Structure formats: C-alpha cells, structure tokens
Amino acid sequence: SDKIYTRLPLIYSHSFFDVLLDMKASGGELGWLTWPLDQGDKPGWEVVQKTLNGSQLYTYSICNVGEREQDNWLRTTFIQRRPSASRVFVELQFIVRDCNSFGASSLTCKETFNLFSSESDADVGTTFRKGQFKKVATIAPDEITGKKELRINTETRVVENLSLKGFYLAIQDIGACVALLSLRVYYKICPATIQSLASFPETVAGGENQALREVSGECVENAISEGLPRIYCTVDGEWVVPVGQCQCKPGYEETEDACKECLPGFFKAEASSGKCEPCPANTQGLDTGALFCPCMDGFYRAPTDPPTGPCSGLPSAPRDLVATTSHLSVGKLLLSWRPPEHTGGRTDITYSIECLRCEGPVCQSCGEKIRYEPANVGLTLTKVTVSELDAHLNYTFTVEAHSGVSAFASQAMPQAHKLPLTNPPKITSMRLVKQNPTSLSLSWEVSPKPRVQARPIRYELTYRKKDDNLDVTTYTVLILEKNSVQIPDLSPGTAYLFRVQALGSDGSPGGSSIEEQYETLSEGHLAHNNTAVISGAAIGGAVMLLIVVIVLFLHRRSVLFFFLNGFQLKPLKTYVDPHTYEDPNIAVLKFATEIHPSHITKQKVIGAGEFGEVYRGILKVPGRKEVAVAVKTLKPGYTEKQRQDFLSEASIMGQFAHQNIIRLEGVVTKFKHAMIVTEYMENGALDRYLRDHDGEFSAYQLVGMMRGIAAGMKYLSDMSYVHRDLAARNILVNNTLECKVSDFGLSRVLEDDPEGTYTTSGGKIPIRWTAPEAIAYRKFTSASDVWSFGIVMWEVMAFGERPYWDMSNHEVMKAINEAFRLPAPMDCPSAVYQLMLQCWLQDRSKRPRFGDIVSLLDKLLRSPESLKAIADFDPRVSIRLPSTSGSDGPPFRCVPEWLESIKMSQYGENFTCAGIVSMDQVMQMKNEDIKNIGVRLPGHLKRIAYSILGLKDQTSTLSVFAV
Structure with missing residues (x-):
C-alpha cells in the first residue's frame, strides 16, 4: 500500500509550556477540514484510526504521486489563543516516502510539504479560503522512508506576532507521499515561582522582539520589601535576574520559600533574611513570633540597652x-x-x-x-x-x-569604715632595678613576708633631690600597694634620696624605715648608648633583609626569576590570581579603583548578566571629562560568595592594560549596591553586530577585526592567562570598529606546571568553541584558546553565523573527533581559511601561537592583494538546502519557496516585478541580473548568487542520478 501506518509512543518534554492542541491526546475524532472537498477519483487527505494500548490514535496521510498539479489542504479546528501568547510552537511528527521507491509511476513526486497559519476572532466553521492563510515554513524531512524501514521525522516551527482570539493551522501537500503522525501546538511559559520570598505569577514567554519580559511580583505572606520585586522571563521560558529581595517580618524566619513564626525561646527583632536567634542570657521566650525576649524575674535591661540584648542583675556590695x-x-x-x-x-x-x-x-x-x-x-x-x-x-x-x-531596684550593701590597729612589717633593704636619665626603678624587701590576706600592705615612699641648700626642700610622697615603683620625670645626672616605710591598716606610718641615695644617668651616656643601639639595629636589619630576600627568591623563584632576551629583561609571569587572596576584598582594592556611586548615572538597561542587570550610563569624576560607561550591577539579596564572585571579574580586568582588552573604569564596593564600571562599547557584541550588517564589510575590514582580537589574546597569553570562553559573543565592538576581548567569567590563570594547564572541577563548557582536548580532559592552555580563536575567525567571515549550524553538541564533538572541520564561509580568502585550519589541528603543540597569528594577519593587511584568492565554497553545506533526492528539475516548486529557504523573502516582490516567476528563470540569472532587479547589499547579492550556483550543481547531479 502507498499509505503509511505507524505506532508511535507518546513523547514528554521537561520544558514548561501550555499545550493548545495535541493531535495524539485528543482521543476522539479530530474533525479537521480537508480541501478540495470533492476531487472525484483523486484521493485527498485521509484519516486513519488505530488502537494502541486501549487508546484511539488518529493520523492523516496522502500519497497522490501519480497525479499532476497537486494542491491538497488539511486544516485544523479553531485553536483558541491565550491573550498574552503571541508566539506559539508547532511540533510535527511525520513520515515521507522516498520518491525513488515509486519508480516510473511517480509523475510529480515531492518530498516536502508546507505549513500555513491564519488568524481569526471567531470560528469560521467549514469556510475555507486559501488567500486567508500565510506561509509559515516549508517542511523537509531529515530522513526519508524507503520500502522497508519507516523513518520518523520531528520538526518544530514558530508562529509569531499572533494578536487575534485564535488561529488555524493548515498543511499543504504539493505531491508528496506523507503521513502526519502528530501535530502539537504549544507556547512556552515561565511557571509560577517563588524566589527570594517573592511570588511571581505564571508568565507567557515573549517573542524575539521582547527577549526579556519584565514581571512584577509580591512578597509572600509575612514578608516585606523596600521596592517592588521584579524578575525577567526569557523566550525559552526561564526566569533570570530577580531584582528586589523580600525579607521576613520581625518575629518570622525564612523556611522553604515561606516565613514562619519564631518558635518559643527564639526571637527576631528586624526584617531580614536571617534566622530567629535564641533568647539571650537571663531572658525567657514563652510565645511564638517574639520580637524580643523579656527579662526573667530579678533581671533587668537598662534604658540604653538594646531590647535584643541579655538582661542583667544588680551588682553586689563593694x-x-x-x-x-x-x-x-x-x-x-x-x-x-x-x-x-x-x-x-x-x-x-x-x-x-x-x-x-x-x-x-x-x-x-x-x-x-x-x-x-x-x-x-x-x-x-x-x-x-x-x-x-x-x-x-x-x-x-x-x-x-x-x-x-x-x-x-533598691539594694545597697554598705560596709562601714573600721580602723583596726596592726603592726606593719619592717623594710629590710632597697635596691636600684633600672637607671635612665629621666627615671629610676626601685624595689625593696619586707620582713616578715606578708601572708595571704584580704587587705594588701601599703607603703609610703618619700623622695627629694640631694641639695646643700636645705632652706627650701621639696618632698614627693607616694602611697603604694606594691614593693616596687618606677619614678618618672626626674632630672638627668641628679642624685635623689629615697625613704620608704610600711603603713598600718589605719594608714599610720610604721616605726621602721630605710633611706638610700640613687643617681640618674647623664644625657651624654644616653646618646652613646643610643648610637650603639642604632648601629646594632641597622646591622641586624640589613642581615635580616638579606635573609628575607634569599628566602623569597628560593620559594618564589617562579615569580621573581627573569631571563635575558637580547638586551631586555621580561618577567615570566605578571598576572596575579585574585582567588589566591585569603580576603578577596583586598584583591579588589589592589587592582581596581573605587568610585563613589554619586559619580555614576545609569541611563538604560542594555542586558541582564549572571549577577544582575547591565546599564548604559555616564561616569563623571570631578576633574575628568565625563565618559560613557557600561555598569554591571549586583542584584539585591546576594550572598557574600556571590558578591566575591561578582567582584573577582573586576580583580582580573583591573590587571590588564591593552587597547584590545575591555578597560575597567572602576568598582563600587563600599556602598550597599556593588557595581563594576567598564568602558562602553557602542556596537555591542561582535556576533550580533555582524549579523545586523551582513555583507557590509570587505574582507580587509574583517581581517582587521581579527587582528585586534588576536593582539588582545597575545597580551593575555604573554601574561600566562587562559580565557576559556573566547567567542564572538564575548568580543565587544566600539564605534570605530575596534574589537576588544571581554567576559572573564570562565577565565583562570595557568598553573605553574610544564604543561601550563588549568583543570576545571566542573561547570559548563562552550562545546562549539572549545578544543577537543579541553572537552575530553578539561585541560585548558593558550593552545586551546587558539582553537577558539579559529572559530571566532569563522564567525567573523560568516558574518555571525552559528558555528556548526543546527548540529547538536554531541554531533559537533563526534564530527570533530572524526576530523570534520568547518568549511570555508562565502568569500573567505584562502589564506584566512588556511589559518583557521592551522588553529584546528588535533595536535595542540602544532597549532600557531598568538604571536604567530598576529604576525601573519599583519602580513595579510600589509599586502591586501593576498586576500583576493578565495577559498573553495560549497553552498550545499553552508546554506544547508532541503533534501531533493529523487526529484527531477529544480528542487523548489516556486520562487517564494526558494527565497524563503535562503532567508531572502524580502526580495519576493523584486523578482515578481521583474517577471521572474519560475525556478527555471531563476537558474538562468547572472550576477548582473540580480543587481538589476534591486538586490544591492553585497552580502545578500552573494547569498542569492551562490544559491543559484548550488541549484545548478544539484540539478545537474540529480539528472545523472535519474539516468
């Protein structure tokens, strides 16, 4: 039979989406409309019913390969749309028969069919008008079914800019033998979520014109926030960059995305993200949700004590x-x-x-x-x-x-004054302990030795200058509790008389005393001693400095060692890894300039990074000219680790000073909202900029861009630094087309081993840009950065096209290991493509160094004629035309279908006005003909011209196959 039947298991996806139509899950008659309604003997779309595991499955099939001029339509029932779902996905599962399997009975066999859509505010029933439908895509199978084995294809297309209450989908058959097994219509959503104690509703993902949809939320019960919580929903149905953290109210703590009351014996005084704390000393917490813990009986808080502190008792008596x-x-x-x-x-x-x-x-x-x-x-x-x-x-x-x-409370414990009389001990000897020009230190002995008692012995020390003039004598009296004393403020080179005696418990002097004479040193003696001390200290310091230098040299010779290159000394390593600092904040202060936030004016959100939003702004520092800057912000509610990771990029960027490395203006770390401020690059990321200006730059200009990137990478490589994420998306372009390397989020310093590798402990690797040894062993070197630079060269020459197109990461890794390399882009100079292939050598030791790459690119720029030789280009690989196996003549049914396949539909009216309405006429066109119908942009002109060359090549090849 020419009809195709199959039994297909249900397929589930982990993505978040709402299904509007599911052909498999309907479980009953689908009621889809077929057109034309009456075709006589020519069969149209037919519904086939099968039973699988007790469930009814319906499929549609058609196979009129023996008829000419086929135009068969299959339209769905009315699909109601959610008001905010302006972008839906259509997933089709189908089987297409190989036209060669029909032999001579095939008259107009095709292996593609078309998908159409039509919007409406109401269900039009069985009314069907082809003019109301607009084409969504031409559907071509990846695998074609032969006579024996069934091959199922799955394709997903997007229908955008929907605005009415509902829509229809239609399948147009133009002569294929096809079975539609499943059609599912869905739109992606960001599911309802709670993040940082803020609740966000389910949100429909935006379209390409609204990549980030801002959504406002509200704090969960018993939580509050200074500002309105916000978050962004991406086109892929993922939440990113929450802004505005909610915090639990006083008396509540965060537990599993909710705020719960503090348990008895715990309290929380302020709104914060912290936990409830146990009641402090001498307090008690009897109730739940306590803001503070009251004092226990007999304990109190002073008016100046914080209500969260411990309670105190009364002091005992002195x-x-x-x-x-x-x-x-x-x-x-x-x-x-x-x-x-x-x-x-x-x-x-x-x-x-x-x-x-x-x-x-x-x-x-x-x-x-x-x-x-x-x-x-x-x-x-x-x-x-x-x-x-x-x-x-x-x-x-x-x-x-x-x-x-x-x-x-009133509680005084007085002790009355008593004057008991006791005999004090005797002073037996006095001695000089230390002698200086302005002070003397003395001690004395007593007998008998004092026993351990509650009251210490007190002494009265009297001293005066020894002077012959006894008419006026000045005494100084000291009452001491120790049997030693240091007497300051004495005159140099002067004799003093000292008398000491013990006192009774009532303060009366004892009957025994002793007097001695001691003299202070002269100032000359001090100078002599100081000179000796300073000389000794200087000699000792010099010896210690020499020892420290030797030790540092021995232990840090990898950093301090220098080698001679001609007549210049070059350090082997100058980069300092901020992750080696025990306190990362020190690294930030060392390598980055602190900026006061009042000097920064944020103007417009231009993106969302891993840690927060990115703004375009103005930096105006007093005494300097104001400059445009990019301001990276750290979202509220960050942890200390997130803050350190955020600022570590600034610690890295602050060490670089090169015109092709993004310049760090400074950081804000000493205020609540941390920020990283860099120079502003007007044209943004290189890949998007090239896609927006496809074909507008000459090969010479593109090579100049590559040279700037290579120079920046040479600078990093000379500092023994590996980027690990070199790609066109991480290259920024300013208004003079100068390219600068940025985004050091994956970057790491090389280890001090002979291989110079960095081994990661996990994390994502950008497969399409990463060298095979880095993927397999997670070992990164400057040579792996060279491989990535080769991919960046390909991106530049292909004007931002995605490397390896729509191949999966697994397919990319398999192809690379089997020695597949990206083909040369259109109009790529042969010398440039040969450099790409050198960067992609399997043996990393044979790849060129960045210094070699810069030298070669400089040579090409000095000799522009060397860029005229163009590398071989295969349009079937680069454009990836749909399969046309088994067809005779042009592979496309009409001109609009062909233009859509190469993404040049905007020129459909140009071809129509020029009278070019068939593919046979297209295949006769030359470059001048393409220019004459109004195609002026060089990139578009080349794409159309190369596609026509590819069509001719395919047609001649297919004719040989037909024979």
Missing part, C-alpha cells in the same frame, strides 16, 4: 572598704575598696559615697562641708580622697555600687 590617714595632712583621709564580687553581668559599674558624722549617739549627714576628690557620686575608680574633716569626731562612710539597672 568589698574591703579601707580608710587611710596621713601624718602629713591633718583632716584628710583616703577611702579605697575592691570592686563587687558579682557585677550582675554589666561593665558600667559606678560608686557613690555617703558620709555620716556622729557626736555621741546622734548621727547626721556630713553635708557640703566635706570635700571629695574627685567626687562622691558617679565614681569609676575604687578610691576617693576625703578632706575638711573635723578632729575628735566619729565618721561613718558607706560605699554603694551602682549599674545601669540599679534604678529598677
């Missing part, structure tokens, strides 16, 4: 209150004490003094007559001098300890 009098000063004493044993957990301890004077049994406040030095309240030291005391009266002094929480 200890060991002692009053000391002096025989030299009448009516004066020194009160001293030890701090409280328990401070209640506080450090703001102060003291107050209360004085009572008693005459007989009557006691009253001492009043203002008594003087305290420094004061009697708010004391921070544990001593105070009291003066203006009257003789023959009893005084009682009470010292109280206070803290910031003392106002919440």
Whole structure:
C-alpha cells in the first residue's frame, strides 16, 4: 500500500509550556477540514484510526504521486489563543516516502510539504479560503522512508506576532507521499515561582522582539520589601535576574520559600533574611513570633540597652572598704575598696559615697562641708580622697555600687569604715632595678613576708633631690600597694634620696624605715648608648633583609626569576590570581579603583548578566571629562560568595592594560549596591553586530577585526592567562570598529606546571568553541584558546553565523573527533581559511601561537592583494538546502519557496516585478541580473548568487542520478 501506518509512543518534554492542541491526546475524532472537498477519483487527505494500548490514535496521510498539479489542504479546528501568547510552537511528527521507491509511476513526486497559519476572532466553521492563510515554513524531512524501514521525522516551527482570539493551522501537500503522525501546538511559559520570598505569577514567554519580559511580583505572606520585586522571563521560558529581595517580618524566619513564626525561646527583632536567634542570657521566650525576649524575674535591661540584648542583675556590695590617714595632712583621709564580687553581668559599674558624722549617739549627714576628690557620686575608680574633716569626731562612710539597672531596684550593701590597729612589717633593704636619665626603678624587701590576706600592705615612699641648700626642700610622697615603683620625670645626672616605710591598716606610718641615695644617668651616656643601639639595629636589619630576600627568591623563584632576551629583561609571569587572596576584598582594592556611586548615572538597561542587570550610563569624576560607561550591577539579596564572585571579574580586568582588552573604569564596593564600571562599547557584541550588517564589510575590514582580537589574546597569553570562553559573543565592538576581548567569567590563570594547564572541577563548557582536548580532559592552555580563536575567525567571515549550524553538541564533538572541520564561509580568502585550519589541528603543540597569528594577519593587511584568492565554497553545506533526492528539475516548486529557504523573502516582490516567476528563470540569472532587479547589499547579492550556483550543481547531479 502507498499509505503509511505507524505506532508511535507518546513523547514528554521537561520544558514548561501550555499545550493548545495535541493531535495524539485528543482521543476522539479530530474533525479537521480537508480541501478540495470533492476531487472525484483523486484521493485527498485521509484519516486513519488505530488502537494502541486501549487508546484511539488518529493520523492523516496522502500519497497522490501519480497525479499532476497537486494542491491538497488539511486544516485544523479553531485553536483558541491565550491573550498574552503571541508566539506559539508547532511540533510535527511525520513520515515521507522516498520518491525513488515509486519508480516510473511517480509523475510529480515531492518530498516536502508546507505549513500555513491564519488568524481569526471567531470560528469560521467549514469556510475555507486559501488567500486567508500565510506561509509559515516549508517542511523537509531529515530522513526519508524507503520500502522497508519507516523513518520518523520531528520538526518544530514558530508562529509569531499572533494578536487575534485564535488561529488555524493548515498543511499543504504539493505531491508528496506523507503521513502526519502528530501535530502539537504549544507556547512556552515561565511557571509560577517563588524566589527570594517573592511570588511571581505564571508568565507567557515573549517573542524575539521582547527577549526579556519584565514581571512584577509580591512578597509572600509575612514578608516585606523596600521596592517592588521584579524578575525577567526569557523566550525559552526561564526566569533570570530577580531584582528586589523580600525579607521576613520581625518575629518570622525564612523556611522553604515561606516565613514562619519564631518558635518559643527564639526571637527576631528586624526584617531580614536571617534566622530567629535564641533568647539571650537571663531572658525567657514563652510565645511564638517574639520580637524580643523579656527579662526573667530579678533581671533587668537598662534604658540604653538594646531590647535584643541579655538582661542583667544588680551588682553586689563593694568589698574591703579601707580608710587611710596621713601624718602629713591633718583632716584628710583616703577611702579605697575592691570592686563587687558579682557585677550582675554589666561593665558600667559606678560608686557613690555617703558620709555620716556622729557626736555621741546622734548621727547626721556630713553635708557640703566635706570635700571629695574627685567626687562622691558617679565614681569609676575604687578610691576617693576625703578632706575638711573635723578632729575628735566619729565618721561613718558607706560605699554603694551602682549599674545601669540599679534604678529598677533598691539594694545597697554598705560596709562601714573600721580602723583596726596592726603592726606593719619592717623594710629590710632597697635596691636600684633600672637607671635612665629621666627615671629610676626601685624595689625593696619586707620582713616578715606578708601572708595571704584580704587587705594588701601599703607603703609610703618619700623622695627629694640631694641639695646643700636645705632652706627650701621639696618632698614627693607616694602611697603604694606594691614593693616596687618606677619614678618618672626626674632630672638627668641628679642624685635623689629615697625613704620608704610600711603603713598600718589605719594608714599610720610604721616605726621602721630605710633611706638610700640613687643617681640618674647623664644625657651624654644616653646618646652613646643610643648610637650603639642604632648601629646594632641597622646591622641586624640589613642581615635580616638579606635573609628575607634569599628566602623569597628560593620559594618564589617562579615569580621573581627573569631571563635575558637580547638586551631586555621580561618577567615570566605578571598576572596575579585574585582567588589566591585569603580576603578577596583586598584583591579588589589592589587592582581596581573605587568610585563613589554619586559619580555614576545609569541611563538604560542594555542586558541582564549572571549577577544582575547591565546599564548604559555616564561616569563623571570631578576633574575628568565625563565618559560613557557600561555598569554591571549586583542584584539585591546576594550572598557574600556571590558578591566575591561578582567582584573577582573586576580583580582580573583591573590587571590588564591593552587597547584590545575591555578597560575597567572602576568598582563600587563600599556602598550597599556593588557595581563594576567598564568602558562602553557602542556596537555591542561582535556576533550580533555582524549579523545586523551582513555583507557590509570587505574582507580587509574583517581581517582587521581579527587582528585586534588576536593582539588582545597575545597580551593575555604573554601574561600566562587562559580565557576559556573566547567567542564572538564575548568580543565587544566600539564605534570605530575596534574589537576588544571581554567576559572573564570562565577565565583562570595557568598553573605553574610544564604543561601550563588549568583543570576545571566542573561547570559548563562552550562545546562549539572549545578544543577537543579541553572537552575530553578539561585541560585548558593558550593552545586551546587558539582553537577558539579559529572559530571566532569563522564567525567573523560568516558574518555571525552559528558555528556548526543546527548540529547538536554531541554531533559537533563526534564530527570533530572524526576530523570534520568547518568549511570555508562565502568569500573567505584562502589564506584566512588556511589559518583557521592551522588553529584546528588535533595536535595542540602544532597549532600557531598568538604571536604567530598576529604576525601573519599583519602580513595579510600589509599586502591586501593576498586576500583576493578565495577559498573553495560549497553552498550545499553552508546554506544547508532541503533534501531533493529523487526529484527531477529544480528542487523548489516556486520562487517564494526558494527565497524563503535562503532567508531572502524580502526580495519576493523584486523578482515578481521583474517577471521572474519560475525556478527555471531563476537558474538562468547572472550576477548582473540580480543587481538589476534591486538586490544591492553585497552580502545578500552573494547569498542569492551562490544559491543559484548550488541549484545548478544539484540539478545537474540529480539528472545523472535519474539516468
């Protein structure tokens, strides 16, 4: 039978989409319209019903290869469209028979069919008008079915710019033997999601004219945000670059994309992304969702304490209150004490003094007559001098300890002043410990040795200058708690007399004292000693510096070693990997200039990077001319690791200074929103720029672009630096067509091993641009960058065409391993293509170095005539025309169909007005004829001309096959 039947399993995809029509899943009569309605004996599209696993499957087939002038239509039912779905995908599964399998019975056999669409605001029922449909695509099979084995093809096409309530799809058969197994219509969506505690609704993916669709969200319950949360939906149905982070309210913490109340015993005082914290010391948390934890009984917070801090208890009483009098000063004493044993957990301890004077049994406040030095309240030291005391009266002094929480409770623990009399120990000897021109250090021995007791022994030290004039003598008296002292502010070369004696517990002097004479050093002696010390230090420092230099040389010789090249010294390595810094922030500050955000004006979003949005802006630094810049921003809610990864690119770029490397203007790191500021490249990415200006540049200009890229890569290679992601999309172009290498996100420094390789631990590899050894072993060298540069050369000469076209990554790797290399693009100079092939040598050691590449390109630019020899070009490979196996004559049915296949449909009216309406007329055209009908752009002229050459070549070849 000429009809085709099959049993096909259902296919599911992990992509996010909504299905509008699924031929397989309908489970009933499809009700599709066939046209013409009455063809007499000529069969049109026929529906075939099969049962598979209890389910009904319907397919459509047609096979009128024995008839001429075929024009058979199959139209779907009305497909209602979601209002925001302006772009839908049509997935077809089908089988096409090989025309050669029909032999002589085939009159007009074709191996392609057409897909059409028509919009409408209402279902038109069985009304069918061909004029209302517009062509979507010509569908050609990748594999053709012979007499024995069935080969199923799957093709997906896009229908864009839909605006009405619904639409129809139609299949036009023009003489093929085809079976339609499945037709599924769907549109891609970004599913409803919660990111950074912000909820975003399901969103239909945009079209090519809206690559990023901005969507506003709202914070989840019990979360808040300073600004409106935003995110972008891509054309592939993926969410990227969330902006504006939500944070859980006070009393709530983030748990699985929601905000939940803090558990009892925990609290959270502010809106943040942090977790609830356990209640601090001396507090208790009894309820859920606590903003703070209240104090336990007997504990308090001072008015200046934060509500999130611990609670404190009251301090205990001061200890060991002692009053000391002096025989030299009448009516004066020194009160001293030890701090409280328990401070209640506080450090703001102060003291107050209360004085009572008693005459007989009557006691009253001492009043203002008594003087305290420094004061009697708010004391921070544990001593105070009291003066203006009257003789023959009893005084009682009470010292109280206070803290910031003392106002919440009244608890004073006074200790009364007592004056027990004890015999002090004797001073047995005094000695000089250290001698300087302006100070003396002394110590003395006591007997018997003091036992461990609550109160330390106090000493009174009196000293004066030794002077013959005894009419005026100045004494200095010190009260000490240690048996040693350093006395400053003395005169150089002067003798002093020192007397020391122990004091009783009441402050009265003991009966034993000892006096000695000691002399300070002269200033000349000091200068002599200083000279010796400085000389010794200088010699020692020089020796230490020499040792450090030797050690550094031995341990870092890979960095400090130099070699002679003619009469110049060149460092083997100058690049410093910022990832080796323990603190990445130090690397940023070392290699990048800090910019104040007030000097940056953001104007327009020009893209979205991995970490946030990219703006075009203006940099105006005082004293400098304002310049246009690109500003990369870090999205809110970033982690510290994301911030370090974001700024590491600036640490790398800041080390480069070359006209073909993107220039870093500076960074913003000391403010809330981190930014990287680079020079602004007006023409953007090289691949898109070339696609937008297809055919507008000469080979000489294109080689000049390549030379700039090669010079930048030579600079990086000389610094032992591997880019790892060299591609036309990562080359930026300014308004003078100068190309600069950018995007150092995958870049890494070479290791100090003989191979000079970097081994990755994971991550994505751009397969189409990566050398085979880097794909297989994840080892990157400058030689692997050379391979990538060869692909960039191909992209430049092909005006931004995708390397390896629509081949999958697996197919690309398999082809490369089987020695396949990209063919020469149209009009590519032979010398340039030969350089590409040298870059793609399997043995990396035989590939040219970037220095060699720059030299060769310079040679070509100095001799433009060397670019006139063009490499062989095969239009069947580059344009990838649809299969026409088995057909006789031109492979396309009409001129519009041919123009659409080479993406030149805009010239359809030019051909019609010139009277060229058949493919036979097209095949007779020459270059002048193409120019005369209005094709002026060089790139378009070449594409059409080469396609005609390809058609002639195919037709002659197919004629031989037919014979």
